[in-house]
Amino acid sequence: MKISTLSLLEELERPEYAAMKKAFRRRRYVKGESIAFPEASQNEVFVVAEGRLRVFRAYEEKEFTFAVLEPGDIYSSHTGAHVVALTDGVLLVTDVGTFHREMMETPAVTQAMVRVLGGLLKNAFQIIDGLVFSDSTTRLAAFLLAEARGEPEGPVVRLSVTIEELALHLGMSRQTASTLLADMGRSGVIRKLGRGVYRIEDPDRLGGAGALMIPGRTALHAM
Structure with a gap:
């Protein structure tokens, strides 16, 4: 679920980016802490040094996650989204004005920010498409296929x-997520190898999850 393949932490360790690194201050946070929210007045830019953060918007009683920020990801608090800590961790924080000045001298930061924003936009469209056109099974299947990595046995x-x-x-x-994963396992489409680890046994059937038939059910259309 990482939204950028470029780690700004690695870039900041390079000698030519020493000035940019000094512009950030370290800030610890704890699991469940609200890092940013729509009504916040401060505009800050931060890099995740340790831990993970969830970026989401809330509408009425529903929440929609746009991204999970991991070490090396960069984000700005003025986007109007909620940012909540999924784990304890550390942020590198600076104000927007300082960031803008330093960014002019640090191309890698601009590249990282563009990738993050592109990832957020892509995720937003995927959420909209899923909510409008897809049921829960299709959304889960698409996520698993997108996250799958090739290994010798599949x-x-x-x-x-x-x-x-x-x-x-x-x-x-x-409950729906757990039930769907269990049903996919019983059907032989995926196999659980360990905690949080699944092998996709039948990518073609998973890709056609909208019509996936499970013994004892008419179809996987739980919402």
Whole structure:
């Protein structure tokens, strides 16, 4: 679920970026802490040094996750989204004005920010498409296929989130996510190898999850 392949932490360790690194101050946070919210007045830019953060918007009683920020990801608090800590961790924080000045001298920061924003936009469209056009099974199947990585015995998904966090990301209940994973396992489409690790046994059937038939059910259309 990482939204950028470029780690700004690695870039900041390079000698030419020493000035940029000095512009950030370290800030510790704890699991469940609100890092940013729509009504916040401060405009800050931060890099995740340790831990993970969830970026989401809330509408009425529903929450829609746009991204999970991991070490090396960069984000700005003035986007109007909620940012909540999924774990304890550390941020590198600076104000927007300082960031803008330093960014002019540090191309890697601009590149990282563009990738993060692009990832957020992509996730936003995927959420909209899923809510409008797809049921829960299709959303989960698409996520598993997108996260799968090739290994000698087949594509494997190694979840970096809990089932509850996965459910929030996909806009469904925890019970629905757990039930769908269990049903996919019983059908032989996926196999659980360990905690949070699944091998996709039949990518073609998973890709056609909208019509996936499970013994004892008419179809996987739980919402």
